[in-house]
Amino acid sequence: MQSFSSKKKVIEQKKMTLLERLYLPAIFQGLGITLKHFFKKKTTINYPEQKRSVAAAFRGLHVLKRDEKGAERCTACGLCAVACPAEAITMEAGERRAGEEHLYREEKYAIKYEINMLRCIFCGFCEDACPKDAIYLETTFAPANYDRNDFIYGKDRLVEGFKRDEIVPPVVRTLEEANL
C-alpha cells in the first residue's frame, strides 16, 4: 500500500541466529551491565538527613510576610484565593480595632487564613496575585503527616514569626473566636 506519510517504517521480524537463540551471550552481557551498576555511585539521597539543594525560584511552602514594622501585610482582599487554580485558600476578613496597628498594616486583615497543602499545586499564582506582597512561596517542603486535617495550614503555620499570644489582644477576642 502506498504510504501517505513519510513515517511509514517496515518492521521485519528477523529469525534469531543460533547465537541469539542460545541466550547466553546476551545474558552475560546483561550481567556485566548490572554488575557495573552495582558498584556505581548511588543517585538516591538520604532524604531527611540530606537535602537536595533547590533552585532560588523553587516554590515550596507559603509564608505570610510582615512589613518592616512587624505588622502583617495581608489585607484579606481574597485575590490569592481567586487566582488559586486549586482552590486551596480560604480566609475570613476582619476589621482592625484600635490598638492593633502594630499587628496589622491595613484596616482590614485576615482573621483566618488557611491553605490546604493537599490541594495546593505550588503554582505560585497566589504570590503573583497578591497586591500587598504578603504571600510568598519559600524553599521548604510540606512535611509528611498522619492526618489529612494537619495539612490545612492556618495562620499559626503561615505567618512569619507567628506568636500565639500576640494575636489575642486585650480587647475581647479569644483564640477560639479568632478561629485559628
Added chain:
Amino acid sequence: MDFQGFVITLISIITLFSITMFIALYSTFAERKVAAFMQDRRGPNRAGPGGIFQPLADGLKFFMKEEVIPVASNKFLFVLGPSIAIMSSLMTGVIIPWGGQLIVFGNTVSLQIVDLDIGILYVFAVLSVGVYGIMIGGWASNNKFSLMGAIRASSQIISYELSMGFSIVALLLVTGTMSLHEIVERQHGMNWNIFYQPLGFLIFLICAFAETNRTPFDLPECETELVGGYHTEYSSMKLGFYLFSEYINMFISSAVMVTLYFGGYNFPFMDQLLHATGSQNLVTIVGTILLFAKVFFFIFFFMWVRWTIPRFRYDQLMNLGWKGLIPLSIVWLMLTAAGVLFFKS
C-alpha cells in the same frame, strides 16, 4: 542409636535449622539490597545501622498481618500448602556435607548430619515434594490465578527436572557414587567436578533456576499476568512461608551446586595447610567457611540474574526445556559415558 549420638544429631539439626532460617531471613534483606544497588538505589537502610534489622521488621510485619482464609477455599489444604512448601525445603539441608570431620573433646563429629548412600536421590525426592506445596496451595485457594500459577509451577518443574536428572546422571557416571559425602571427598583439593562437567553444570544451573521458581523462570508467580501466582490468596505468615521456602530453596540449591560441582568444603592447598598446622579442625573450619562463601556467591548469583534478565514467556520456557535442554543434556550424558568408557579402559 546410642544416647550420645542422638544428642549430637539433635544439636546439629537444630543448629542447621537455625542457620538455614537465618540465611533465608537475611537473603530477603540481601535481595532487596542487591536489587537496589543494581538499580543505583540504596535499598532499605532505616531499621538499625545500615538497615540490618529490616528482616526482623519484615518478619514482625508478617506476623501482625491479618490472616485471611478465603471462604471458597478448602481450608485444610489451604493451610497444608505452605506447610509442605517450607517443610520440604527445610528437609534437604540435612544431607549436605557442610564440612569435614571436627574433633570435639575426643569425639569425631561429622558436619554432615546424615550420610545417605543415595544422597542425590533424596534431594530430588524432597525437592519434588516441594512442588506439591505450590500445587496444593494454588488449587485450594479456589482462584483462577492461583490455579494457573500452580499449573505452571508443576509443568515447569516436571519439564526441568528431566534435564536436571540427566545432568546429574552424567555427574554420577564421573563420580561413580550417589553419596554426597563421597562425591565431595572425590573432589579433594582442586579436583572439582566443574572441570569434568562444565556443560553438565550449566544445565544443572539453568534447571536450578527453574526449580526454585526464580527469574527468568518465575512464571508461577508472575505478577504481570497472574497477580501473585499461586500465593495470590495468601496473607500473613502463610505467605511468609511461601516466600521463605523460596529463599531456603535458593540456599539449598546453591549448597547442592557447590557440593556437586565446586568441591563442597574442599579448597586448594588443603593438604599443605593440614601438613603445616597439623590441625584437622582448622582445615575443617576453613573448609566450612569457604563452603559458605561459595554458597553465598551462588545466592548472590541467583539475585544478580533476577535483577538482570526479564522473565521468559511461557512458550519460550517450554521450548527451552523440551527442545533445548533435554536433548542437550542427553547428548552430554552420552558424551560423558563415552569419555568415561574411553579413559577408564
